[in-house]
Amino acid sequence: MMDDPKKYWLDEPRNVSKIYWTVCALCAALFVADAFYHKHAHFEVEGWFGFYGIYGFVACVGLVLVAKLLRIILIRPEDYYDD
Amino acid sequence: MTDILSPGLILILGSLVLPFLKGIWQRGFMLLLPVLGFWQTLSLAPGAQGAIEIFGLTLITIRVDALSLVFAYIFHIAALLSAIYAWHVRDTLQHVAGMAYAGAAIGAVFAGDLITLFVYWELTALTSVFLIWARREERAYRSGLRYLLIQVGSGVILLAGIVVHQHQTGSIAFEKLGLDGLGPTLIFIAFGIKCAFPLLHNWLQDAYPEATVTGTVFLSAFTTKLAVYALARGYPGTEMLIWIGATMTAFPIFYAVIENDLRRVLAYSLNNQLGFMVVGIGIGTELSLNGTAAHAFSHILYKALLFMSMGAVLFRTGTIKGSELGGLYKSMPWTTGFCIVGAASISAFPLFSGFISKSMIITAAAGGGHWFVWGVLLFASAGVFHHSGIKIPYFAFYAHDSGIRVKEAPFNMLLAMGLTAFLCIAIGVYPAPLYAILPFPVDFVPYTVTHVITQLQLLMFSALAFAVLMRSGIYPPELRSVNLDSDWIYRRFLPKVVGLTRGGLASLQQVAESVAERGLRRILAVVFHYHGPSGLLARTWPIGGAALCVLAMLGGFLLTYFL
Numbered sequence: 196m197m198d199d200p201k202k203y204w205l206d207e208p209r210n211v212s213k214i215y216w217t218v219c220a221l222c223a224a225l226f227v228a229d230a231f232y233h234k235h236a237h238f239e240v241e242g243w244f245g246f247y248g249i250y251g252f253v254a255c256v257g258l259v260l261v262a263k264l265l266r267i268i269l270i271r272p273e274d275y276y277d278d
Numbered sequence: 279m280t281d282i283l284s285p286g287l288i289l290i291l292g293s294l295v296l297p298f299l300k301g302i303w304q305r306g307f308m309l310l311l312p313v314l315g316f317w318q319t320l321s322l323a324p325g326a327q328g329a330i331e332i333f334g335l336t337l338i339t340i341r342v343d344a345l346s347l348v349f350a351y352i353f354h355i356a357a358l359l360s361a362i363y364a365w366h367v368r369d370t371l372q373h374v375a376g377m378a379y380a381g382a383a384i385g386a387v388f389a390g391d392l393i394t395l396f397v398y399w400e401l402t403a404l405t406s407v408f409l410i411w412a413r414r415e416e417r418a419y420r421s422g423l424r425y426l427l428i429q430v431g432s433g434v435i436l437l438a439g440i441v442v443h444q445h446q447t448g449s450i451a452f453e454k455l456g457l458d459g460l461g462p463t464l465i466f467i468a469f470g471i472k473c474a475f476p477l478l479h480n481w482l483q484d485a486y487p488e489a490t491v492t493g494t495v496f497l498s499a500f501t502t503k504l505a506v507y508a509l510a511r512g513y514p515g516t517e518m519l520i521w522i523g524a525t526m527t528a529f530p531i532f533y534a535v536i537e538n539d540l541r542r543v544l545a546y547s548l549n550n551q552l553g554f555m556v557v558g559i560g561i562g563t564e565l566s567l568n569g570t571a572a573h574a575f576s577h578i579l580y581k582a583l584l585f586m587s588m589g590a591v592l593f594r595t596g597t598i599k600g601s602e603l604g605g606l607y608k609s610m611p612w613t614t615g616f617c618i619v620g621a622a623s624i625s626a627f628p629l630f631s632g633f634i635s636k637s638m639i640i641t642a643a644a645g646g647g648h649w650f651v652w653g654v655l656l657f658a659s660a661g662v663f664h665h666s667g668i669k670i671p672y673f674a675f676y677a678h679d680s681g682i683r684v685k686e687a688p689f690n691m692l693l694a695m696g697l698t699a700f701l702c703i704a705i706g707v708y709p710a711p712l713y714a715i716l717p718f719p720v721d722f723v724p725y726t727v728t729h730v731i732t733q734l735q736l737l738m739f740s741a742l743a744f745a746v747l748m749r750s751g752i753y754p755p756e757l758r759s760v761n762l763d764s765d766w767i768y769r770r771f772l773p774k775v776v777g778l779t780r781g782g783l784a785s786l787q788q789v790a791e792s793v794a795e796r797g798l799r800r801i802l803a804v805v806f807h808y809h810g811p812s813g814l815l816a817r818t819w820p821i822g823g824a825a826l827c828v829l830a831m832l833g834g835f836l837l838t839y840f841l
Contacts, residue, residue, distance in 0.1 A: 203608055205676065215745050222742045225735045235728040237644035238652070247656075247735035254660040255743035262535035263754045269536070269761040276760065276769055277417075 222248065282328035284340045285315035285350060286385025286398065289357065293377035297370050305365055308373050312357040315384060319350050327390060335450070338390025344717040345571065349387040349507045351715065352575045353380060355701075356499035356582055363586055363694035364492035375408035376496045383500035387507050391450045392440045392465070395508070399436055399472075402501055403429030409493030410485055418488045424768070425485035429501075432471035439464030455512040466513060473505035473556065474549050476525045480765040482549060483533075487541040487598075491589040494541060498548060498585045499578045506555045506574050515562025520643075523560055524651045526553030527658035533763060534665035538756050540598050540674055541588050544581070547624065547666040550658055551577050557655065558639040561646050564718035569638030571716050576631035576705055580623035583698040584670065587617035590687035590695070591674050600669075600756035605679030613687050614675040616695035623702040625667035625737060626659060630706040633733065634724040641722070660740045667737075668744050673756055 204210050226245045236242040292311040299307055324347065328340035357380035364376065382405055386398035403426060410422035443461025444450050455462040467478075474482045486497050513519060527550050534546035551573070558570030590613045591606060592598040607614040619630070626632035636659065643652045686692070705712050713720040747753040 201608075205607075206679075215749065218738065218742050218745055222735075222738050225731065225738055228731055228735075232727045232731065234732070235726065237647075238649050241732075245735070247732040248739040250656060251660040251736040251739035252743045254657045255664045255740045256747065258531060258657075258661050258664060259535055259743070259747055259753060262532045263752075265532055266536045266754060266761065269763075270757070270759045271762060273758045273760060 282326060282340050283318060284385050284388050285318040286381045288315045288318055289377050289381025293374045296374050308361050308377060311377055312354045316354040337394050339394050340388045341390030346387045348571045348715050350384055352578050353384045356578050359582060359694050359698050360496045363495055363691055365690035366688050367492055369412060371408055372412045372490060372493060375405050379405040379496060380500060383504045386504050390452060392452050393450055395452055396436055396440060400433040403433060406497055409496055410489040412490050412493060421485050421488040425481050428481040432468045435464050436468035439468060457516055469505050469508045472501055473509060474502055474552055475522055476529060477764050479549055480763050483542055483545040484765050486545045487539050491593045495582050495585045495589060498581050502552055503574050503578060510559045510567060510570055514559055514567055516560055519556050519560030520651055523553045523556030524654045526556060528654050531661040531665055533761060536754055536761055538600050538759055540600055540670055543665060543670060544584050544588060547662055548581055550662055554636055554639050557643060561642050563642055565722060566639055566642035568716040568718050568720055569642055572635035572638060572712055575712060576635045579698055580620045580631055580702050583616060583620035583695060583702060586695045587613050587620060590691050594684040595682050600673035601758050603674045603680055604677035607675040609683050610686050612692050616699045617671050619699040619702055621667040621671050625663035627737060628730045628733060631702045633706055634709040637724050637729055638722055660736055663737050663740045664744055
C-alpha cells in the first residue's frame with residue numbers, strides 16, 4: 196500500500212450530497228417530462244402519469260427489503276461449506 | 279469428408295498446437311486463432327452445408343444460416359477479447375482450454391444434427407472445467423468437479439433424448455423440436471441445465487466465481503449462450519419458456535443484492551439476463567427472436583466487460599469481496615470507467631448496447647399482450663440496474679475507502695476492456711450493423727421518445743431508491759457470508775441424508791449385533807457355568823469322591839432292583 200495524500204472530490208461529504216440532490220433533481224425533471232410528449236403505451240397502466248418512475252422506485256425498494264428479509268434465512272458463515 | 283471447414287475446428291485444432299509454442303509465439307498464435315476462425319466464418323454463405331458419413335449416419339457437421347452466424351460472430355469476438363485479456367497469463371493449460379472451449383462452442387452453433395451438437399456440447403464441458411481447475415486451489419478443484427458432473431450430466435441427458443427421439447422419428451436433424459414426446463423433453467431439460475433454468479441454475483453461481491481471473495471471462499461468454507442458441511433453434515414459441523424466462527429474470531436478483539462476492543453477483547445477474555433471452559424464445563415472434571439474438575450479442579460483450587473489470591480488481595487486490603473493497607477509483611481509474619460502461623450497458627441506458635436489444639424483447643412481450651410477464655421484466659430491468667449497474671461499481675470502486683492502494687490493471691487487460699467498452703457503446707449508438715445480421719428482417723426503432731424517456735425514468739428512480747436506502751442506512755451492508763441457494767441440496771442436504779442413512783444402517787447393525795452378542799454371551803455363560811474351570815460338570819473330583827459316587831450309584835441300583 197502506498198501513501199495517498201491526494202484529496203479527491205468525492206472525499207468531501209458535501210460533494211456526495213451534491214450528487215444525491217442531482218439525482219433527485221433529474222428524477223423530478225423526468226417525472227414532469229411525462230406532461231410533454233405522447234406516450235406510446237401497450238397497456239393502460241403505462242399511460243399513467245409518471246408510471247415508470249414510480250414503478251422503478253417501488254420495485255427497487257421492494258427488491259432490497261425482500262432481499263434483506265431473505266438474508267435472515269439464507270445467510271451462513273463464510274466457511275459453511277468448507278470441511 | 280466435407281470440404282467446408284468448421285471455424286470451430288480451427289480453434290480446437292489450433293489450441294492443440296499451443297503447447298508446442300513458447301512465450302510470445304504461443305500468445306500471438308492464440309490471438310491469431312479467433313481471427314482465422316472469424317475469417318473462415320465470413321467466407322461461409324447462408325445455406326452452405328457440410329456433411330460426413332460415419333457408421334452409416336450422415337452428420338451435418340456444418341449448417342450455415344442467419345441464427346448460427348450471429349452466434350458464431352459474437353463467439354469469435356468474445357474469444358479474441360478474452361485472449362487479449364489473458365495475454366499476460368503464463369499458463370499453457372489455460373490458453374489451450376480457453377481456445378478449445380471457444381472452438382467447441384463455435385462448432386456447436388454450426389452443428390446441423392443432434393449427434394454433432396452432442397459431441398461439441400460435451401467438449402465445451404470438458405475443456406471449460408480446466409479454466410476453473412487452473413486456479414489450483416482445493417476450493418476451485420471441488421467446485422470444478424461439481425461443475426463437470428452437472429455439465430456432463432446435461433450431455434448424458436441430451437444423448438438419451440437424442441436416442442429416444444431418433445428411435446421415434448428416425449431423424450437426428452437439429453431443427454425445431456417442440457415439446458412432444460419423451461425425446462424432445464429430455465433434450466429440453468439438457469438445454470435447460472446449461473441455460474441455468476431456475477433450480478437447475480446453481481452450477482453457474484457456484485463455479486464461475488471460482489475460476490481464474492481470465493477463465494471467468496471465457497466462461498461467461500460461451501456455455502450459457504450456446505444453450506440460448508440451442509433453445510432458440512429447437513424450441514421457439516414454446517410457451518413454457520416465457521414463464522421459465524420470467525422467473526429467471528426475477529429471482530436471481532434477490533440473491534445478487536445480498537451476495538458479497540462481486541463476481542458471484544455478476545453470475546446472478548448473468549442468470550437474470552439469460553431470463554430475458556429465454557422469454558424472447560418463448561414468445562417466438564420474429565421481433566422477440568431477433569431480440570434474443572441481439573441481446574445475446576450485446577450481453578456477451580457487457581458481461582465480459584464486467585467480469586474483466588472485476589477480474590482486474592481481483593488480480594490487483596487479491597480479493598473480490600464487497601465487504602473488503604471500496605475506494606478503488608483512486609488507484610484504478612481506467613478500470614472504474616470501463617466497469618461503468620459495462621454497468622450502463624447491462625442496465626440498458628440509452629446509447630449503450632443493452633438498450634437496443636433488451637427493448638426488443640420487452641416490446642415483444644408487451645405487444646403479445648403478456649402484461650404480467652411485461653411487469654416482471656420491467657421489475658427485473660429496474661433490479662438489474664440496482665445490483666449490477668450500481669452495486670458492482672459502487673462497492674468495488676466507491677463506497678467507504680478501504681485504504682487499498684494498488685497499481686492500475688495491466689495494459690493488456692485495459693486494452694481488452696477498452697475494446698469491449700467501445701463495442702458496447704458503438705452498438706448502443708449505432709445498432710444498424712447488429713440489426714442487419716439478426717435472423718429476421720428488423721422492423722424496430724429503439725430510439726423513440728417514449729422508449730428513451732420511460733427507460734430513463736425507470737433507471738433514474740431506481741438510482742434514487744438506491745441513494746435513499748443508502749443514506750437512510752436501510753441498504754443491507756456487504757457481509758462476509760455465503761447464502762444458501764439450490765446447491766445446498768447437493769452440497770449439504772443430500773450428503774446429510776446419505777450420512778444419516780449410513781448412520782441409521784450402522785446403528786441398526788449395532789443393535790442386531792448387540793442382541794446377537796448378548797444372546798451368545800448368555801449361552802456361553804450357561805455353558806461356562808457348568809463346564810467352566812469351576813463349573814459343576816468340570817470340577818475335578820478326588821478318587822474317594824468318585825468311589826463314593828460309584829457306591830451311591832450301586833446302592834441306588836440295588837435299591838431299585840429289589841424294590
